[in-house]
Amino acid sequence: MRVTVAGVEFRSPVIAASGTFGYGVEFEEIISLDKIGGFVTKGLSREPMAGNPAPRIIETAAGMMNAIGLQNMGVKAFIAEKLPKLKQISDTVVIANVFGFTIEDCLEVIQALNDAPGIAMYELNASCPNTSHGGMVFGTDPPQLWELVARCKGASKRPLMVKLSPNVTNIGLMAQVAADGGADAVSLVNTFVSLAIDVETRRPRIANITGGLSGPAIKPIAMRMVHEVSKAVKIPVVGMGGVVRAEDAVEFMMAGATAVQVGTASYADPRAVENIANGLKRWCAAHEVAEVRALTGAALL
Template sequence: MRENNWKERGRVNASKRSKDPDMRVTVAGVEFASPVIAASGTFGYGVEFEDIVSLERIGGFVTKGLSREPMAGNPAPRIIETSAGMMNAIGLQNMGVRAFIAEKLPKLRKVKGAVIIANVFGFTIEDCLEVIQALNDAPGIAMYELNASCPNTSHGGMVFGTDPPQLWELVARCKAVARRPLMVKLSPNVTDIGLMARVAADGGADSVSLVNTFVSLAIDVETRLPRIANVTGGLSGPAIKPIAVRMVHEVSKNVTIPIVGMGGIVRAEDAVEFMMAGATAVQVGTASYADPRAVENIANALKRWCSSHEIVQVSSLTGTALL
């Protein structure tokens, strides 16, 4: 019988432990004040939240996906509520990498405690390389998150993150030019997430984040038309959390690089679950639509949870589930 000793990894005698637990975690050499990070696409470019959220109290944030040229995104309706989350087909709307560097980044650099992760995407490998090269010369960015869930228009529209050879080439070539750590955001729409994580790691990824949204469909039964103009959209929110936790655990058995987990996190216990499954840090996305302060609230609640459970270092939770 396995000994239930996970609590001992992060706790000490109550009379000796410090008042506040150490909430710092390190992902690919980048230190975060908290393991709770705002996910891409739900936190704008960061500056929109500076008067709402205390950025020094959260781990950091991931920018909206940045492309080589500005993108208008998909037509409306492109976001709907579901019974346990939401579907969206925003279409990666963004101002383009150069406008971000010129207009948003200077403001972000003035925000105390802001750890900035730039989300990068493109429809060809060359697109991604150009975005990364532009960001390489921009100060104030801690790392890159490479969105591997985009279709490769040079190869018939197949999604990078669902084809091992294409994923390896994308990661390897981006890593070759990146001057900062490279985190690869994996698609969950695969049969073997562990394999895709290994491919990303073999390509040179310093970390992986998962999961992105699940391809989904909603139909208006009165009109018989899709409820989203794009027909399909990405499902996120609490509905996907058990699947995302399972995938994080599977990835943790396949790679040794840090894992950042996401998918339906709305409270501190959700973050703990992901960390016990193998994540070093977590990202909070959909919850920010219901509560713009969700990321900070979850970060604060996680700190209280650690204190009440005599966890001295939050990093000690990683991989401690008895599975």
């Protein structure tokens, strides 16, 4: 079941996605962290952030919308309070998700993490749709994305995976820009900008007005994008968007992903990531797939 992404070895290709798995320690008693490939932390910023006002999560027909606004404890508190505990409970792969409102913010977060033990790689969020500046601006403008990636790569002592925005016309091009800037891997997709209105009150159902759509509703679009990106770049691609069952993980891998992340599914079932990892193992056994990495790009497209 082992896969390697940018030199980092994972014992399963199924990884918990950023923002849906806390800082990992919260899941200690719910799932066996050793059974999953690893997890991505909630996005970490230079300073703690309170996020957006509520309501900031709603359920949709086949998924959810959120506008958390990148609430997090800040990189320093993560290093001081969460990392030591994580090291005690598991040796699972920890990926630190990094974001900032400016490139300098991102560099400061990376520099703080560089000296902290127990982190395997960074996932640079160039794609959050829920803040008024930063985030998505980087992810939708090729020159800005290139500069962000190049400077973060220059500051990073660990492999750098760049998380792409799906809110673009040509995601293959954005992946090429990230690779050109020095990204060691790309991950996609983040959430799609979306809107829901309460027809009785005539008000948006999310206080931020728009939110990011995730879950099974986005899977076919995410699949198309993973396929496009895996054709456009040579670096590893980590796919996500609506993975709920083991077969969804197989599908993303066949489209070109080396590994997958699972986000929204954990809201319906907190054990989802482990169940999907176990299910993928069974699927491979039942289909006589000796090495899971053989699934990457195996679709007849």
